[in-house]
Amino acid sequence: MSMPYYVSPEQVMKDRAEYAQKGIARGRALIGVVYDHGILLVAENPSRTLHKISEIYDRIGFAGVGKYNEFDQLRVAGIRHADTKGYSYSRDDVDARSLANVYAQYLGQVFTQEMKPLEVEILVAEIGATADLNRLYHIAYDGTVTDEQSYTILGGDAELLAQRAESIYRSGWTLPEALAGSLFVLAGADRTLGVDDLEVGVLDLKYGRRAFHRLEADELSALLANATPTA
C-alpha cells in the first residue's frame, strides 16, 4: 500500500511563487511613471504588434509583463469589465480601483487554487482630473496589489531597477525627462535602447476623452531627440 505523501501548504505556496517569479523574470521589464501632464508607460518590447501596453478605457491604461497569452487574456477581460460597466452605468463610473480589485481577486484565486499560477505582473494606470488623482495599481502574480504614487516597475530584475529609479526620480518631470529617466532605469548605464526596442504609451488628458495614446516610431524619435540624459 502506497502512502499518500504530505506537502506542507507553506511549501506549496513557496514552490508556486518561485515558479511564477521565474517565469516573470525571463521577460523584459516595464515601467510606469507619473510626469507633469500624465502617466508614461515604457516597455522593452522588440515586437511592433504583440503589445504589452494598451488601452482599457477612457482614462485607464494597462501594462503587463510575463507570459504574453496570460496577460493578454487579462487585458481583454479588463476591457470587457470596463465596457460593460460603462455601458450599464455611466462612463464616469468606470475606475481603476474596481478593476484592480477584480484582477487581484482573479490572480489570487488562480494562485491558491489552480495547479499553475499565472506568470504575470500587471499594471492598471489611471489618469485623474488632477495630478493627485493619478493612480498606479501594481498587481503581482499572487494577487497582491500595491498602490504607487510616482512610479512602478514590473518584471525583470525589479529590485535593481527600483534602485535605479529611486536614484533619479523626481516629481514634476516633463514627458521627455520622464522618457529619458525610464530608459535609464530599464537599460542602466551600459546599454542604450533605441526606438525599435521600445513600446511606449501615455495617458494624457490632452488627447480628449480617450486619454490613452500609443507613441508611434516618429513621435518617439522626436521625443528621444529632445530627451536629455539625466544620469
Place this chain on the structure above:
Amino acid sequence: MSLFLFPPGQDPGPNFADLLARADHSREIGSSNALAEVPHGTTIATLRFAGGVVMAGDRRATEGNIIAHRSIEKVFPADRYSVVGIAGAAGPAVEMVRLFQTQLEHYEKVEGCTLSLEGKANQLSQMVRTHLPMAMQGLVVVPLFAGWDDRREIGRIFTYDITGGRYEEAEFATTGSGGRDARTTIKLGYREGLSREEAISLAVEALYQAADEDSATGGPDPIRGIYPIVTVVGAQGYERLENETVGAYFQEILTRRAELYRGSERT
C-alpha cells in the same frame, strides 16, 4: 462584477453585443405600451463631397402633435471616423447608438485596430435586424451611417431598412419624416465633387426646407440659440460644427429668402 473569461469555444472575442448576451445583461429596451406616446424623430440628411461626408440632423422630437423636445441630438459620432444619424422612436434609437458606439470602441481596444468602414456598416445592420421585433410593434429605428473609408480614401454613405438591409448610396441620402423634402433639395443642388463649404451649405438648406414643410422637423431657433447639428467626417476624422457656425449658415439662408419675398411684393 467578476472578470469575463470564457472557455475557448464560447469566447465572444471582440463582439460587445455578444458579450452582453453571454454576460446576461438584459437588452430589453422600451415598452410595448403607449407606442404613440414615445418621442419620434425627424430629418437627417447626409451627402458626399470631395473630402468626405457631411451629415446634418434637426433637433426636434415630437409626441403625436406635441413638441416633446427642442434640443435633442440625433446625429452622433460612432467613432473617430464615422457618424450615425437616427430617425424613428427616440428611446430605442439612442440606445442603439450607444450600443453601436461601445461596440466599435470595444472592437478597437480588444483587437488593437479599427474595423473597416464596411465592417462598421455591417455591425449596425445586425443591430437594426436584432431590433426588428420592436420595429414590428411600431418602435421603428432607421439609422443613416456615413464615414471616411481610410482604405479607399473616400467618404461613404449607408442607408438601412427596418429588416437590417444595408444599401450603399453613391451621392446622398436622407431619412425621417422630413426626409423627402430634404432629399429633393439636395438633389437639385448636388453635383460630383462639391467642396466642403458647398456640401455644408446644401445640407443646411435641405434641413431648412424640410423644417419648412414638415411639422415634426425643427427649424433654426435663433431665439433659444438652437440650431441643427452639422457634422463633417473626412481624413481628419469626425468634426461637429460649432453652434454659431451653423447659425451663420442659417442666417444666410434666411437673409436670402427674405429678399426673395421682398422682391415679389406688389404695390
